Amino acid sequence: MxxxxxxxxxxxxxxxxxxxxxxxxxxxxxxxxxxxxxxxxxxxxxxxxxxxxxxxxxxxxxxxxxxxxxxxxxxxxxxxxxxxxxxxxxxxxxxxxxxxxxxxxxxxxxxxxxxxxxxxxxxxxxxxxxxxxxxxxxxxxxxxxxxxxxxxxxxxxxxxxxxxxxxxxxxxxxxxxxxxxxxxTEDRLDVLLREEVQLIIRSAGLAHELNEFLEVVSALRRDHDVAYRCARDIDFPIAEPEPESSQSSGRNEEPPTALLFAAQAGRCEAVRLLLYAGADATRSMRRALAVDDRRMMVLQAQAVQLAVLRSDLVMVEQLLFFDISPDLTCSAKVFGSGGPDRDQEPCEEWTGLSLLHLVVLSRSFDLVEPLKQMGCRLEAMAQQHLPDGTVTQAMALTRNVNSHSSRSSL
The missing domain is CATH 1.25.40.20 (Ankyrin repeat-containing domain)
Incomplete structure (x- = not known):
């Protein structure tokens, strides 16, 4: 047999x-x-x-x-x-x-x-x-x-x-x-849900999967007192907090929300669905950006600023539609070649960096004219703070703003 x-x-x-x-x-x-x-x-x-x-x-x-x-x-x-x-x-x-x-x-x-x-x-x-x-x-x-x-x-x-x-x-x-x-248990599965949200945002069937997830979360929030953080707050952290020494310049920052993760990943549809679900577009996360071969800038950026740094005009338009101010600014710290690790002090700090300043930093000059039409002001000034106490005002662009030869004062 x-x-x-x-x-x-x-x-x-x-x-x-x-x-x-x-x-x-x-x-x-x-x-x-x-x-x-x-x-x-x-x-x-x-x-x-x-x-x-x-x-x-x-x-x-x-x-x-x-x-x-x-x-x-x-x-x-x-x-x-x-x-x-x-x-x-x-x-x-x-x-x-x-x-x-x-x-x-x-x-x-x-x-x-x-x-x-x-x-x-x-x-x-x-x-x-x-x-x-x-x-x-x-x-x-x-x-x-x-x-x-x-x-x-x-x-x-x-x-x-x-x-x-x-x-x-x-x-x-x-x-x-x-x-x-x-x-x-719910507490244990809650840890895994952070990865599930990331996987959904990255997935090919993003819209369908994210819609289903948001509907389930909404029902849990409405009908059950569950332990899942996503049911209490759509802006729950979806990643482990970074070690304090990693690009934090001494600060213990919050990990990204689903909206920030989607903006960073360039997932425009996910950004739209999360905004309609009530995600807070004013939350921010760290974003490292190479200034040149010798310097690294670490910004505290909101979703629309992440979209500008990615040269994602569609996402920028979408976020500004949800009442994000075109005059929004952020701050940043610049570090030398060693980067922000090992408790290195910044060699300069910036405040008041407008969306147009970020256009220059990311060399996304195609966004200049559209951002002007959305209400971004060319005359917006950022401030450079040096360790010796010197403060310098800087416009994003000084002339030829309609061409790729636009000059920056950054």
């Missing part, structure tokens, strides 16, 4: 590290070898050969099984779920096997379904369906950060919804609360 042959081969691997029987089976015609039948009695459940191989961490044999005809997406009953080998590997916290299964053709978006043992009282956990691998981890109260981050980077989202068998959707972010989790 094929199932007995497969089980014997896998036991030889487990007990004696003998791969010969498995190799011989893999060389046979898969149509007669039961390679896609859930017939191997393994740990009290019936599994396919590829499912067993994934549980045994035989990642090198997974491609051979697929080449021999194994389907990496055949579902089996395992751990109270009707699920794929990918779900099983995730439940065991095995990132290496998860990677191998995905490389072998495993479906990242494969859906699992919970099942109840006969005679067991049915709870919410038994009625869940439409569970991708992240949902399964949360539903089973398993927190394996490495596997979570891997699945998120591949495209799964904690914020997406699963289903109930009796009807209705449940946001994945509500599962810890509804199931009384002790390990995969």
């Amino acid at each position: 094929a199932a007995d042959q497969w089980k014997t081969a896998f036991l030889q691997v487990c007990l004696h590290s003998d791969f010969q029987p498995l190799t011989e089976l893999l060389s046979q015609d898969h149509q007669s070898s039961g390679i896609n039948e859930a017939s191997i009695d393994w740990e009290g459940v019936f599994l396919t050969p590829l499912f067993v191989a994934s549980l045994l961490r035989l990642e090198d044999q997974l491609p051979q099984l697929v080449a021999a005809g194994a389907d990496p997406n055949v579902h089996c009953f395992y751990a109270g779920l009707f699920c794929s080998p990918l779900h099983g590997a995730a439940l065991r916290g095995d990132a290496t096997v998860v990677e191998a299964l995905l490389a072998a053709g495993g479906d990242l978006f494969a859906e699992a379904e919970a099942s109840a043992v006969d005679g067991e009282e049915e709870t919410l956990a038994h009625t869940l369906m439409g569970l991708h691998a992240l949902h399964v981890l949360v539903a089973k109260d398993i927190y394996s950060e490495e596997v979570y981050r891997l699945l998120m980077r591949r495209g799964l989202r904690l914020s997406s919804c699963c289903l109930q068998r009796r009807g209705g959707e449940i946001p994945g972010l509500l599962l810890p609360r509804l199931l009384g989790n002790q390990h995969a």
Whole structure:
């Protein structure tokens, strides 16, 4: 019987590290070898050969099984779920096997379904369906950060919804609360949500994914007292704070918000959606800019200033439409070739840097005329402060403002 042959081969691997029987089976015609039948009695459940191989961490044999005809997406009953080998590997916290299964053709978006043992009282956990691998981890109260981050980077989202068998959707972010989790808790998932927001903003399907995320967050804010910071404040930090010595010139700065991250990444659609969701366009972050080969300027910049530094006229227009003043200014510190690390003191400081000053600093002279039309003033003055107490006034442009030969007094 094929199932007995497969089980014997896998036991030889487990007990004696003998791969010969498995190799011989893999060389046979898969149509007669039961390679896609859930017939191997393994740990009290019936599994396919590829499912067993994934549980045994035989990642090198997974491609051979697929080449021999194994389907990496055949579902089996395992751990109270009707699920794929990918779900099983995730439940065991095995990132290496998860990677191998995905490389072998495993479906990242494969859906699992919970099942109840006969005679067991049915709870919410038994009625869940439409569970991708992240949902399964949360539903089973398993927190394996490495596997979570891997699945998120591949495209799964904690914020997406699963289903109930009796009807209705449940946001994945509500599962810890509804199931009384002790390990995969809201506090732990909250840390991962920072990366999820970054991944969504960078994704190809940005508008759809970000809209879904913002809708889920809005519902959580309205209907539930959850621990997720994004439900309390759309401007929650989405990155770890930088070390105090890193480009901070001695100050412990706040990490960027989603809006600042989107502006820095040049994701105009994300900026628009976040602004409509209520994001604060006056928040700021540090931005380092090379002045020349010997000097580095570190600015405290808002979203519109980041857009100017990126020469992103569409984003600038969008932000100014949301009542950002065209007279907005920022400050900056300039450091020598050693940069702002190692507690180096700045060699000069600037205040009152207008959007047009930033145009000159970023050499984005094509933005001069559009910014003038949006209300930016050529006569705006910035102040240069030197260590000896000298203060110098500086206009952004002195003449020929309509050409690339515009002269700067910076």
